Structures are given as C-alpha cells and as structure tokens.
Ligand code: CS2
C-alpha cells in the first residue's frame with residue numbers, strides 16, 4: 001500500500017492546528033495531529049520540507065519501520081519539533097491501517113480494556129468563589145473528575161495559588177465522591193512542592209500535576225520522600241527517556257505524555273508498557289491546543305492500554321469541531337472514541353481554508369519583581 005501523497009494543513013478555527021494528511025495508492029487517507037502550541041510553523045516546515053519527500057513511495061503498512069526510519073534516520077534525535085512531526089506521521093499511518101481493515105483503531109491496539117474513558121474537565125476562576133462556581137458547573141455537566149485552579153484576586157494570571165484553601169472549600173461543598181486534580185504548572189521548587197503535597201494530603205487529590213520542572217528527574221525524589229499526594233507529569237515530554245527515571249524509581253503515579261508530542265501511538269505504547277511494570281498509570285494531556293485528531297487518537301489509546309488512569313478533556317470551540325468532524329463523544333463524565341473505522345476524526349479542508357494561520361504565543365509569566373517564571 002504505497003503512500004502517494006502527503007500534505008500539511010495549517011488552520012486557525014479559534015486557535016492554530018497543524019494536521020498531516022497521508023494518502024495511499026488505493027485512496028485511503030490518514031490524519032495525524034502535528035500541533036505544537038506557539039511553534040506550529042516549525043513542525044509544518046519539518047514535515048513539508050524534510051519528511052513528506054521521504055514518505056512518498058513508502059509502504060504505509062510498515063508503521064514501526066517508518067517510525068524508526070524518521071527517529072534514527074534524522075541522526076538528530078528527540079525534541080518537541082522532531083517528535084511532533086514523527087507523531088503526526090505515526091498517527092496518520094495507524095489511521096490508514098485501521099481504515100484499510102475497516103476497524104476502529106482501538107481494535108488494533110489490543111481491543112478495549114474498558115467500556116469508556118474517564119475524563120477530567122477544568123474549573124478555573126480568578127478567585128476562590130469563581131472557581132467554586134466553575135467547579136459546580138462541571139459537576140452539573142456530569143464530570144466525575146475536575147481540575148481546580150484559582151487565581152490571586154487582582155492578578156491577571158489564574159494559575160496555581162491558594163490550593164489548600166480551595167481544596168478545603170471544594171471538599172466541603174462537593175464531598176469525597178468527586179475526583180479533584182490540581183496543576184502547579186512547573187512553578188514550585190522541589191521542597192515547595194513537597195510542602196504543598198503534604199498540605200493537600202487531607203483533601204485526597206487525584207493528582208498534583210507538574211509540581212516542579214521535570215528536566216531534572218531526580219528532583220522528584222525529594223517531593224516523593226515527603227508526601228503521599230499522587231504526582232503526575234509529562235505534558236512537555238517527547239520521549240520515553242524524559243520519564244525513564246521517574247517511572248523506574250516510582251517517583252510519579254501518572255505519566256501524562258501525549259500522542260502528538262511524544263512520538264505518536266507507537267511510542268506512547270512503549271511508554272505505557274514501561275509504566276505498567278512500575279504501576280504507573282497514564283493520564284494523557286488533552287488541552288485545547290491539541291487538535292481533535294489528537295483527542296481521537298488519545299481516546300483509542302486510553303480505551304486500549306491496561307494501565308490507563310485518566311484523560312484530560314477540554315472541549316474545542318464549535319468552529320474547531322466543525323473543521324474536524326469526529327466520532328468521539330462525552331456523556332456522564334466519560335468519553336468513547338466511537339466505532340468509525342480508523343481514528344474516527346476527519347478534516348474538512350474547504351472549511352479549514354476559511355481560517356488561516358494567526359501568529360500566537362503562549363503567555364509569559366513573570367514574578368512581581370519582573371523575573372521570568374515558569375508558566
Ligand atoms: C495545561 C495546558 O492542560 C494542561 O494541563 O498544562 O493547558 C498547557 O498549558 C498547554 O497545553 C500548553 O500548550
């Protein structure tokens with residue numbers, strides 16, 4: 001099954017998305033998300049200028065071989081741009097293969113290990129009261145797990161402050177049945193994270209996410225020594241080597257690598273297999289800067305891997321959903337990828353063309369004295 005064409009689509013139906021479409025000689029095509037928030041065009045160029053010319057003529061069925069070819073053949077390994085490009089190729093090839101066999105992708109990944117995928121939504125507010133209101137809204141929508149973030153009144157940023165007071169209030173209002181998550185967004189030092197984890201223990205968090213920057217994997221030892229609050233990390237990781245020590249030393253409880261940023265389904269399966277041995281579960285990143293193509297792929301992965309933990313779910317805008325019609329659905333706090341052949345996610349190229357790329361960057365966070373801080 002020869003690859004006859006491959007092209008990159010960049011569109012902005014509310015925010016920027018990069019999508020790779022691979023077409024085969026028998027007319028079957030597959031899609032892969034290649035979106036890297038704030039650096040979208042780098043991945044688009046990596047694909048168009050360097051990967052697409054090498055894809056034409058290859059056998060689309062050789063997914064593992066093609067993965068190794070682009071990973072090892074480039075000589076320059078790893079990194080978010082390279083790994084997002086490889087992820088897009090890999091996801092599109094899994095889509096092609098599942099479509100050619102007329103099965104939903106999860107059937108090729110070992111079949112369903114569960115009936116549905118537990119997801120968490122985001123309750124954010126500029127102060128504690130607003131976060132409690134947002135939390136109540138998610139509970140009403142049927143979510144069984146909600147991430148809660150509250151800002152400091154008077155400051156424009158809404159990330160990661162007042163967590164103990166917020167958690168105490170949420171447990172009082174909503175009881176112990178709902179899962180609560182919190183994202184510290186890499187902002188704390190290890191000892192600050194250890195103290196926060198300790199302070200949050202009475203509130204039984206599902207997880208504390210990105211407590212400290214994880215380039216230095218051993219820094220999690222310090223946090224781990226001091227707290228039983230479960231830890232999650234991985235949305236900025238690209239390969240298994242970014243989390244090998246974290247997993248093998250059991251320094252984390254959830255690995256949050258994503259299909260699009262960590263080398264696609266092929267590589268994510270390897271990370272999940274390593275994690276399974278060490279009783280670490282998956283917790284796939286699912287913010288709105290990952291396209292519906294990634295969301296669909298993540299849900300097939302989540303449904304199939306045995307050590308799945310939870311999937312993040314932030315619904316996309318109506319415009320995005322129209323550009324990417326999809327078979328996945330949400331109901332009563334859980335999701336399902338649907339049973340359409342392949343990923344079950346399409347790209348309406350004519351509609352996408354109406355939303356051209358708009359340059360955009362992630363916000364920069366500074367301390368009050370002007371020092372640049374982690375996001
Ligand atoms: C966040 C993301 O979803 C999360 O957990 O950390 O919103 C993250 O900031 C963005 O995906 C960055 O592009």
Ligand code: MG
Pocket residue numbers: 183185209210235
């Ligand atoms: Mg996060």
